[in-house]
Amino acid sequence: MRADAFFAALDQLPVASLDAIVGTGGLVVVAPHPDDESLGCGGLIALASAANRPVRLVVLSDGCSSHTHSLLYPPERLRALREVETLTAVAELGLPSDTVRFLRLPDARVPSKGPQAEAAAESIVEAAHTCAAGAVCVTWGHDPHCDHQAAAAIVALARPRLVGARIFAYPVWGHTLPAEADVGTAPSGVRLDVTGAIAAKRQAVARHASQTTALIADDPEGFRLEPAMIDRLCGCYEPFIEMSA
Structure with missing residues (x-):
């Protein structure tokens, strides 16, 4: 299926409730980078937290590749900054810091695959067990970023041990694919109405100041999220593509 048709189909997925996605259990969100959790699943996290569902966040990478030419923020300092930003972001969504785990894999x-991927998969399984997860959400395997694709592969490694949990993919960068790109079969899944959580989601995204502002001013080639990208991901619905076994 072409990417343009795929994303048109996403906009037509049925709207489902939080319970329909998570069931009676908790939620695990797997983010390749610090900020993907807010961009792709911020509304879901906020609604699950407000409903007193146990939520766990596993952040895979250290985020150190966003500003590789900064002298003011060398890797260790940038990693620390991005972890603090993540904790303040998810606090806006209702998550306490002890529900977040940073694996610090290389951005x-x-x-x-391999030992590090297997260890990351085990961390996801542990998170799922601690919250009796009814759903695990990870970035879409066709997102045009190698870490987003790796995150999907890691959850696939974990899947045989995620008994009772449905697996959903959330796209972040997928809409930037060429219209004619082949992304496989038509999507199945649901959309979640996050209208009531948009303000909290936007606040969470804004907490990632290193990615949304000129906070790191000494790297002109550094990454920065465009306002249009943020607007696109902070609409009234979040799509969740159900991944078949």
Whole structure:
């Protein structure tokens, strides 16, 4: 299926309730980078937290590749900054800091197989067990970023041990694919109405100031989220593509 048709189909997925997605259990969100959780699942996290569902966040990479030329923020300092930003972001969504785990895999080089990937998969399984997860959400395997694809592969490694949990993919960068790109079969899944959580989601995204502002001013080639990208991801619905076994 072409990417343009796929995303048109996403906009037609049925609207489902939080209970229909998570069931009676908790939720695990897997983010390749610090900020993907807010961009792709911020509304879901906020609604689950407000409903007193247990939520766990597993952040795979250290986020150190966003500003590789900064002297003011060398890797160790940038990693620390991005972790603090994540904790303040998810606090806006109702998550306490002890529900977040940072695996600190290398940004732009998150492995999709091998010992590190297996260890990351085990961390996801542990998170799922601690919250009796009814759903695990991870970035879409066709997102045009190697770490997003690796995150999907890691959850696939974990899947045999995620008994009772449905697996959903959330796209972040997928809409930037060429219209004619082949992304496989038509999507199945649901959309979640996050209208009541948009303000909290936007606040969470804004907490990732290193990615949304000129906070790191000494790297002109550094990454920065465009306002249009944020607007696109902060609409009234979040799509969740159900991944078949």
